[in-house]
Amino acid sequence: MPDPTEPRPRRRGSVPAVVLAATLAFGALGAVWSVVAPLGEAPDEPAHLALVLHLADGKAYPDYDGLTNQAAIIRLCRTYAAATRACPREGEQVTPTSMRRHPRAEAPDKADRPAWDDEGGDASVGQVNQMPQHPPLYYQAMASVLRVERAVGGGPMSTDRELALLRLVNAVLLAPLPLLAWWAARRFRLSEVVAVTAAVAMFAVPMLTHIGSTLNNDNLLTLLAAIGTALLAGVLRGDRSLKTAAAVGVVTALALLTKAFGVVLIPAIVLAYLLGSRERLTAWDPDLEPDPAPAPVAGGPDADGFDARSGWGERVRSVLAPLAAAGGAVVVLAGWWFVGVRIRTGQFAPTVESARLTSALAPPGFSPDPGAFAGEFVRSMDNRFWGSFGWYTIRFPSWLATIATLLVVAAVATALVPRRDRSGSNRLQRAALLVPIVLLGGLVFSRAWSLYTTTSKFQFLQGRYLFAGLVGLMVLAAAGVDRVAGRWAPVGVAGFALILQLEALRRCLQGWWGGPALGPRGQVRAMVAWSAWPGELLGLLALAAVAAGVWSAVALVRFVMQAAPDRPVGSMPT
Numbered sequence: 001m002p003d004p005t006e007p008r009p010r011r012r013g014s015v016p017a018v019v020l021a022a023t024l025a026f027g028a029l030g031a032v033w034s035v036v037a038p039l040g041e042a043p044d045e046p047a048h049l050a051l052v053l054h055l056a057d058g059k060a061y062p063d064y065d066g067l068t069n070q071a072a073i074i075r076l077c078r079t080y081a082a083a084t085r086a087c088p089r090e091g092e093q094v095t096p097t098s099m100r101r102h103p104r105a106e107a108p109d110k111a112d113r114p115a116w117d118d119e120g121g122d123a124s125v126g127q128v129n130q131m132p133q134h135p136p137l138y139y140q141a142m143a144s145v146l147r148v149e150r151a152v153g154g155g156p157m158s159t160d161r162e163l164a165l166l167r168l169v170n171a172v173l174l175a176p177l178p179l180l181a182w183w184a185a186r187r188f189r190l191s192e193v194v195a196v197t198a199a200v201a202m203f204a205v206p207m208l209t210h211i212g213s214t215l216n217n218d219n220l221l222t223l224l225a226a227i228g229t230a231l232l233a234g235v236l237r238g239d240r241s242l243k244t245a246a247a248v249g250v251v252t253a254l255a256l257l258t259k260a261f262g263v264v265l266i267p268a269i270v271l272a273y274l275l276g277s278r279e280r281l282t283a284w285d286p287d288l289e290p291d292p293a294p295a296p297v298a299g300g301p302d303a304d305g306f307d308a309r310s311g312w313g314e315r316v317r318s319v320l321a322p323l324a325a326a327g328g329a330v331v332v333l334a335g336w337w338f339v340g341v342r343i344r345t346g347q348f349a350p351t352v353e354s355a356r357l358t359s360a361l362a363p364p365g366f367s368p369d370p371g372a373f374a375g376e377f378v379r380s381m382d383n384r385f386w387g388s389f390g391w392y393t394i395r396f397p398s399w400l401a402t403i404a405t406l407l408v409v410a411a412v413a414t415a416l417v418p419r420r421d422r423s424g425s426n427r428l429q430r431a432a433l434l435v436p437i438v439l440l441g442g443l444v445f446s447r448a449w450s451l452y453t454t455t456s457k458f459q460f461l462q463g464r465y466l467f468a469g470l471v472g473l474m475v476l477a478a479a480g481v482d483r484v485a486g487r488w489a490p491v492g493v494a495g496f497a498l499i500l501q502l503e504a505l506r507r508c509l510q511g512w513w514g515g516p517a518l519g520p521r522g523q524v525r526a527m528v529a530w531s532a533w534p535g536e537l538l539g540l541l542a543l544a545a546v547a548a549g550v551w552s553a554v555a556l557v558r559f560v561m562q563a564a565p566d567r568p569v570g571s572m573p574t
Contacts, residue, residue: 016192018490018555019182022199025552027175028545029203029501033213034167035531035538036508038102039160040081041390042214043462044131046073048139049163049215051131053116055143056150064133064341064350072114072121076159079108080530082512083391099393103514104522107529113158121159131217133351135337137257138217145169163215164532170219174212177202177471180226185475187234188433189423193563197478197490200556202470203497204404206387206396206504211464217259218464224255225436225468228265232272233475235322236429238279245322249329256334260349261468264439268432269326273319275429362456373449376458381444385463387504394511396504404500411480412473421479433476437469487563494556 040046050073055061077087084098114121131139149165150156157165178199185195202208212219228251231244248269255262338348379398386404387396412434420426444465451459481489510516514526528535 015179015182016196016555016559018196018552018559019179019199021548021552021555022178022196022203023175025545025548026178026202026209027171028541028548029209030171030174030213031168031541032505032545033209034164034171035527035533035541036505036512037210037214037390038080038082038512038530039163039532040077040086041083041393041512042211042216043391043464045163045215046077046081046087047129047131048217049073049076049166050129051139052142052146052166052215053162055139056146057117057122061136061140062132064130064345065128065352067129067132068124069127069129070116070121071123071125072116072118072159074125074127075114075121076163080160081391083393086391097393099511101515102512102526102530104526104529107526108160110532110534113160113532115156116159116162117156128352130352133349133353134217134259135257135334137254138220138259141220142166142169142215158532161532166215167213170215171213173219173223174208176223177208177226180223180230181471181474181478184226184230184233184433184471185478187230187237187239188425188429188475189237190475190479191422191482193487193489194475194478194482196556196559197481197493198471198475200490200494200497201474201478204474204493204500205385205467205470206500207385207389207463208467208470209501210387210389210504210508211467216464218467221255221259221261222467222470224251224258225262225265226471227251228255228268229433229436229469229471232265232268233433233472235269235272235276236432237425238276240273240276240319240322242322242325245325246329249326250333252326253330253333255468256330257337261440261443261465264436264443264468266330267439268435270323271432271435273323274316275432277316277319278426278429357451357455357457357459359454362454366456368453368456373452373458377445377448377461380458380461381441381463381466383463384461385466386500387507388463389504389508390512394508396507400500400503404496407496408473408477411477411484414480414483415476416480417483430476430479433472434469435472437466437473440466440469487560490556491560494553 047069050069051062051067053070053072054067074087078089081087082099082102084092084094084100085096088094116122145166146156146162149162156162181198181202182195185198186192190198208222212222228248231248231251234244235248252262252265252269255265341350342348382401382405383395383398384392386401387394389395415421416427416430418427421430444460444462448458448460451457478489478493481493485492509520509523509527512527513523513530518526528538531538533541
């Protein structure tokens with residue numbers, strides 16, 4: 001007879017309430033961030049919007065150098081963006097850090113804001129837009145949103161409201177990240193506590209919630225790479241089904257049709273299947289957790305998971321079919337775009353920036369300094385990963401970003417210490433979760449170094465370029481925190497995330513909305529006045545965000561209080 005004091009096990013395969021609450025809260029937080037950042041005050045957001053408007057107007061996808069910006073884009077940027085260097089006004093003094101304030105009294109009348117094609121807004125300004133250098137999936141998706149909005153409303157809304165709508169769509173795009181982090185940990189057969197900690201950890205990067213709530217193609221890439229990472233986490237633990245392989249291929253193809261950075265998933269796929277071929281499971285089960293630290297047997301797997309009874313040849317043969325399925329899906333679904341671009345331009349990924357970033361920008365006698373570049377690379381990537389908001393107008397102090405990075409590095413190192421952990425994974429399998437983010441860092445380093453040696457300028461150093469590898473990093477970091485804090489790991493990570501998010505929001509409200517002398521109430525009033533949405537709708541959004549946050553906190557406390565450190569995977573109550 002079951003013990004009535006024992007919590008009822010949750011149904012196999014169901015998602016814990018704490019993860020559902022975290023997913024809803026993450027989406028609500030993204031919606032809040034979509035209002036906090038002034039319109040146009042996000043990396044290249046006006047250029048992204050120009051391409052979306054071009055497509056929404058029924059025009060074909062342009063060549064990489066075949067689009068010029070519309071007058072409406074410059075008008076919106078000069079009206080709303082905080083950074084003066086984003087789109088300078090006539091006679092305005094511009095410095096790398098100068099900003100326009102947004103006092104409430106200067107906010108445009110909400111009832112009289114122009115649509116993109118009003119007052120000559122659809123006219124070309126002759127400024128080449130570099131965004132068509134990217135594949136079309138993200139931009140066609142966003143243009144479809146505007147086509148639906150215009151069909152329902154009988155015409156375009158004002159430009160600011162269309163951009164605000166696209167921002168909300170992007171917040172929805174990234175809302176599943178906590179759920180995907182939990183799923184990745186579960187497919188890797190980590191404990192429920194580790195999986196919940198990974199879900200909560202997605203809140204700990206304010207730059208992610210900022211970028212994720214603006215118009216930026218990195219958002220779709222981040223979502224697709226997160227799905228791919230979760231699928232590959234199961235592959236690393238022995239999932240060699242053709243169904244999973246086909247899904248991996250489709251997701252990778254969609255990532256490549258979003259941004260060329262999706263290429264990092266290809267080596268991750270190959271490595272995951274090779275390492276996963278060590279697993280000797282007759283029927284792969286994501287809810288199965290091997291016994292802790294199984295002892296090596298004669299002629300069987302050693303402590304690192306190698307099986308002397310099966311050589312590399314047999315292991316490779318066992319993964320050829322799933323690799324062929326995944327690779328075939330990538331080639332069929334994404335190959336057409338890159339082959340077509342190569343035929344038209346002679347390159348797989350051409351860019352108009354090549355004509356601007358030349359050796360003419362370097363001073364006479366310039367000689368690259370590897371030490372100076374390495375220092376700038378570390379500083380810029382660190383700050384811009386955690387919190388360098390808008391056009392770098394609002395920033396975390398370097399010491400705060402450094403502390404956050406050191407904590408994550410320590411957690412990852414702790415997770416990698418044991419040769420084999422309680423989930424049965426070996427060190428190589430755990431390290432493989434880092435492949436996407438490591439390869440992304442390598443791509444950024446290589447491109448930035450090339451530009452530095454050519455121009456003497458520090459270009460391309462964007463922390464957001466690493467977000468497509470974030471799920472694997474957070475799963476591994478969560479495993480490390482769990483080794484130190486046990487069932488309290490998700491609470492510790494949630495507290496850390498709360499501190500960073502509150503500090504980021506405080507700095508952004510102060511810096512963008514009327515200045516610190518106003519105080520929080522005045523800053524919020526200025527933000528509401530400049531927003532594209534009515535104040536009543538923003539009030540409902542704030543209430544929904546608070547409610548989601550409260551539910552998430554209550555669910556997290558309940559989860560931790562009911563968790564038992566050694567409870568088997570799959571039996572954790574919701």
